[in-house]
Amino acid sequence: MPEIVIGTSKLNARLFAISSPAARKGFMGRFALRTVALLQKGTPRKTAHTQRSIHVTGVTDDRARIVGSKVLVWIDEGTGLFGPRHHRIVPVHRKALSWTGGTFGPGGSLRLSGQARKGKAGAGAHRITVRSTKGMRARPFIDRAVKEAAIHSGVRADLTKAWDDAA
Numbered sequence: 001m002p003e004i005v006i007g008t009s010k011l012n013a014r015l016f017a018i019s020s021p022a023a024r025k026g027f028m029g030r031f032a033l034r035t036v037a038l039l040q041k042g043t044p045r046k047t048a049h050t051q052r053s054i055h056v057t058g059v060t061d062d063r064a065r066i067v068g069s070k071v072l073v074w075i076d077e078g079t080g081l082f083g084p085r086h087h088r089i090v091p092v093h094r095k096a097l098s099w100t101g102g103t104f105g106p107g108g109s110l111r112l113s114g115q116a117r118k119g120k121a122g123a124g125a126h127r128i129t130v131r132s133t134k135g136m137r138a139r140p141f142i143d144r145a146v147k148e149a150a151i152h153s154g155v156r157a158d159l160t161k162a163w164d165d166a167a
Helices: 008-019 021-042 070-077 142-152 155-166
Strands: 055-059 064-067 097-101 126-130
Touching: 008 021, 008 155, 021 055, 021 064, 021 142
Parallel strands: none
Antiparallel strands: 055 064, 097 126
16 A cells, blocks of 8 residues: 655755755855855965956856966966976076066065165165076965865755755
8 A cells, every 4th residue: 555755745845956956056156156265365465466366257057167367376386396397497588587586565675566676675686597497386275275165165054045945
């Protein structure tokens, strides 16, 4: 003799509410925004141009696309010996690499453009010319931001709300 299960229609409505493409797209969109916020917060900065370049370009029900400047990858992975290719940085079209060195920031010897300040303020700045350089050590922050966003994204709360509202 068949049994009648009470509440089957409400259970089906709840299951549909948490598995519908619209619900998943909403969850993914909130996760992407949380990830962008954490990436912007954790990006090593000098001028904040790299920080401002991070944004969401597309969200579907199963993925979100977050894009930013190429500099983000260089900061995260490192360059030269410390980067993915593990080789010294050498000039391609000239005999040597050259830049102005010194300290940045308020009271530093260099402007944000890399040029020396005028007068006494620029006394610590000097020209650096080399045949090759080791590059920049990695300052990883992307994986950490994504993992933290996954932990604190509130998906559990969103699922609970969608489940309760569907009944």
